[in-house]
Amino acid sequence: MKSQRIAVAGGQGKIGKHIVEGLLEAKQRYSLELIIVLSRSEAPDITYAGNSAPVIAVDYTDQASLQGVLEQHEIDTVISTISGHTPDAFITSQENLLQAALNVPSFHRFAPSEFSIPSEQVADKIKLYKMKLPILHSLRRAKQERPTNSFEFSLLNCGMFMNYLGYGNTKPDGHKAHGYLARFPIIFDLSRRFADVPGDGERQIVYTHADDVGRFVAAATQLDVWEEYLDMAGEVATINEVLRMCEDVCGTKFNVKYNSREDILARMSSAPEKFMENFFMEGYLATIDGDSDAIRPNNLNKLVDVKPMGVREYLEKWWGN
Incomplete structure (x- = not known):
């Protein structure tokens, strides 16, 4: 019903x-x-x-x-x-x-x-x-x-909100890139042309605006x-595929750090004030292990008539010339 x-x-x-x-x-x-x-x-x-x-x-x-x-x-x-x-x-x-x-x-x-x-x-x-x-x-x-x-x-x-890719953009209405979400970068900080990648970047990520x-x-x-x-999904792509889109739209190569499991564990801390940093690092570990992979890829996309924004379209809107 x-x-x-x-x-x-x-x-x-x-x-x-x-x-x-x-x-x-x-x-x-x-x-x-x-x-x-x-x-x-x-x-x-x-x-x-x-x-x-x-x-x-x-x-x-x-x-x-x-x-x-x-x-x-x-x-x-x-x-x-x-x-x-x-x-x-x-x-x-x-x-x-x-x-x-x-x-x-x-x-x-x-x-x-x-x-x-x-x-x-x-x-x-x-x-x-x-x-x-x-x-x-x-x-x-x-x-x-x-x-x-x-x-x-x-x-x-x-999956992950595509809006985080808008962090640090300098468009006159750049704040709208985030919608009502918090403003911080995850994996990609396009304002610094930097990517902080869990693993080898070949794991897929679901992005949705x-x-x-x-x-x-x-x-x-x-x-x-x-x-x-x-x-649901706006787009399913590997981290490296998104990286190439970011570099293409920004017109420059990014500084990329590929993090091993050991690298990620070394960045974690038992200090209470590091709670959110640990949360993101735990997400990195889940990504490396494939636990965040799409296992029912886009089944809602196939049931409803919604045409979502893709990653490149989003990047071009907020980072294109």
Whole structure:
């Protein structure tokens, strides 16, 4: 059953806002009845493409109040883009959101906060991703316990956000290259003409522009059936292939550092303030080991009519002359 009344949890910022805008852009095309945003804080409505989504302040520790909001708006689909700085808060927020939704008569679809590399593939390498696993167990249990076809869930993944390739560009509107995402480089720092490569650069990476993630998710809500995994991609390319595109568009060779496993381990530290640096290095290790490779390449691309931006197109927009 297609989605018509959708709640986006955490939809005020980062990838969540891109998804809200993707839904608002497609509201008339898909005859969506309602889009709401669940947030920990009050905020004005989100308006985009002539449509608006109210922002509703909720307490993710209060299951009953969450249920009340979802019931009031007769929500059938919940898309979680919740983030959390502590595993306990992240796990509890998503679990309470799911359990509240399961008690709402109109509800039948849930997408947990994935939107990256599939968490199950990399949780052994990337510690932060372990906190994404409990909700997957709860989702599978809920599907087993509910009558056939009355509940679906999907893990929506997009690989790496293409927007990080825009870091440091000097275009007059260069800030738009990042969308609502944080501004930092991953692997490629085009402003320095530098590439910090895990392994030999022959592993493939999935790149998707954040705006296209919103469009893919909006289109996915109109599928008659949700598969457990729906992977999207703007482009799948090896790191070396992306490097050659970067060099071609910038018109110069890059300074490239190819990192062995030993190089990466030497850059890691047990100091608490090095948490984020370690997170990226753990991602490098997962890349070297092939744990971040696309194992269901672009299956959502084949199910919906979305024409995503490719890497070269993005590079030419923000780095071309």
